[in-house]
Amino acid sequence: MSAASSLTPNIGSRPGEVRLPLVSNGLVKWHIAASYFWLTIALLAGLLYSTQLLQNYHGGNSEIMSPGRVRMVHTNLIAFAFLTNGFLGMLYWVVPRLTGQRVLSHKLGWLIFAVWQALMLAMWIGLHLGEAQAVEWGETPVWLDPLIVVGAALVSIQFYTPIIRSRERSMYVSLWYFSAAFVWLALTYIMGNFFPEYIVPGAAAGAMLGLYIHDLVGLWVTPMGWGLMYFFVPVILKKPVWSHALSLVGFWGLAFFYPLQGVHHFLWSPIPMFAQYGAVISTIAVEIVVTTVIINFYMTWRGSESSLKNSMAIRWFWVGALFYFITCLQCAFQVTLTFQTIIHFTDWVVGHAHLVMFGVFTFWLYGVLIHLWPKLTGREWWSRKLNSWHFWLTASGLFLMFLDLTTAGLVQGFLWRALAPWDESVIASYPFWYFRALLGTAIVIGHVALVVNMIMTAAGAKKLHVDEDYAGYEEVDTEEPAAVAG
Amino acid sequence: MERFGFVFLVAGLGFFILAFVVSAWLPWLPFTEEEFSKGYQTVAQIAKNPPLEFVELREQYPEAFEKAFAGKSDSEAFAEALVVGRKVYVGEACWHCHSQQVRPVGGDEARFGRVSYPEEYNNELNYPPLWGTRRIGPDLIRQAGLKSNDWHVAHFWNPPDVSPTSVMPRYPWFFEADDPKTPVNESLMPNKKGLSIIAYVQWLGSWQTNPRETLHGIDAIERAYQSVELSRFGSKKRRS
Secondary structure, three states: OHHHHOOOOOOOOOOOOOOOOOOOHHHHHHHHHHHHHHHHHHHHHHHHHHHHOOOOOOOOOOOOOOHHHHHHHHHHHHHHHHHHHHHHHHHHHHHHHHHOOOOOOHHHHHHHHHHHHHHHHHHHHHHHOOOOOOOOOOOOOHHHHHHHHHHHHHHHHHHHHHHHHOOOOOOOHHHHHHHHHHHHHHHHHHHHHHHHHHHOOHHHHHHHHHHHHHHHHHHHHHHHHHHHHHHHHHHHHOOOOOOHHHHHHHHHHHHHHHHHOHHHHHOOOOOOHHHHHHHHHHHHHHHHHHHHHHHHHHHHHOOOOOHHHHOHHHHHHHHHHHHHHHHHHHHHHHOOHHHHHHHOEOHHHHHHHHHHHHHHHHHHHHHHHHHHHHHHHOEOOOOHHHHHHHHHHHHHHHHHHHHHHHHHHHHHHHHHHOOOOHHHHHHHHHHHHHHHHHHHHHHHHHHHHHHHHHHHHHHOOOEOOOOHHHOOOOOOOOOOOOOOOO | OOOHHHHHHHHHHHHHHHHHHHHHHHHHHHHHOHHHHOOOEOHHHHOOOOOHHHHHHHHHOHHHHHHHHOOOOOHHHHHHHHHHHHHHHHHOOHHHOOOOOOOOOOOHHHHHOOOOOHHHHOEHHHOOOOOOOEOOOOOOOOOOOOOOHHHHHHHHHOHHHHOOOOOOOOOHHHEOOOOOOOOOOOOOOEOHHHHHHHHHHHHOOOOOOOOOOOOOOHHHHHHHHHHHHHOOOOHHHHHO
């Protein structure tokens, strides 16, 4: 794979030039640390919301902790604070290695880091203060929107620089995804947050809001996710990706079909019907394409079955890919107008969203964390047992939550269609919501295990044998000493 | 296909723009035609004739109106109430539990009334539209006049009082506090936020000449069962 061949840095090749590190481990480490800080807040917000739905308002009704606001904190922090920070950390590790080039500037990196955390803090506070914008998953207060676009632009410049400067004739798969994703993020954000807010009202704006929700998943989170998979899986398994042709099909299929699907979030709505039909067809098309990517992953993994037991990182990647397959299969059905008559507006959709955002992309970032944290801190994982607990609590909790919410959605949808009094759909939902809160608790306990383990690892004494001065140059360590479970 | 320039231009820019054209610009196109766009309403136009509920609200809470809208319930005050009410509606994420879109399927028509149509979202209070993607409570786009102002006041103060199984939270900050130190509130007087959100919810669907027409009658329920099979988008003329 080209990662290995391109690791030689080009800086300092001339006499007298200062050798700068290729990778800033500090940036990787702090972005990852920040992402888990925000994940903690976001998970707690989700758990709080799930108990509030059970009419528990925890000693009165606090204005700033009102459930509606908490819900927006949960979804927005996941997208922009947790996932985006996690991806940035991953990019600072991966992109210089794949290109042999430094990012534009590590100083700029620290600036972006500081500005982004400040923006997230402002968003968090703003949402609690009731300053939301009426864009689902982009409720970020309107006064922050321009700054977020600037942030996305800076990120683009930061990472396009090494990609353009690279001497490789053709880019590695991961870089295809990254190269497209940076510009997609900026365009998606502008389209979703400015057009419906200022330029287009009503039904036409509805189409764009659907595109926004969808593109944020499909054109930012998904390409980042597959980019990291194509890098870390071969590195850890020490073998190349199974099929180059399939990875081409997967990338170009995603790039073409994914952005065409947004309207499927508002089927049976006042958006013109041709747009709804088009969105349905391209959704089914992309699910077929996506299957090639999943096949590529499992065929790469085939022959290394023991890695599932021995490498916690691979285990996260493997389960995430399995959930990815489930969500995509589910998508191809639930996107039809027939399914939509029942499941739209129900908890089915909530279950689907959790399986995608948590079960797939968060799991993959867990894999990255398991692999990188020891290298970044220079310490072995403090406790493999805690990592194992985290895995089982999170994976089983999340999957049961998905089943729970999917079932709840069917119950709600059929009760509505049967014209049962509205109360009945709420009463019928209670048991499902109780169970959801219980599973949320299990997930939060798993998360505590992870965070404790991260902190104890960083503070711990189990030295990993890495020469700090050469950390940026060293070949990617494939021994994976820390990832052995239990 | 593996060079940066190609990926950036074709996948990054090209496919995105293509998708924008196909699934955002094309569906937008019919709404730019004059016949449709001339129906666009600003807040001032919407608020030209304040509805009965708003006038009644002033009569019920003269003191609160004095504070919030200089004691008036004219079109200017109503316009302001709508804008503030919408902001509260968005800020509290009402629209994440209550949709504003009646679909031609799933029994919606019998339960809520006329199926949503593009014209009713073509105004200044739909930047962006608040369709929502989740219903924990019922849809609200046909809500105007369904409940009295009193009901809304009681409901925002403590939803289970009027709707025992409701999981909706209380909104005490929509009310003037008798004594800020205690949660007890004898007078239940809505403040500006409270008056505005009630005005906004009472406006939703008020453009329908008879919003109750299709609601909860046996005939309507039978029609809705048929509509599950028969209705398609564009059949809105069935009940004009």
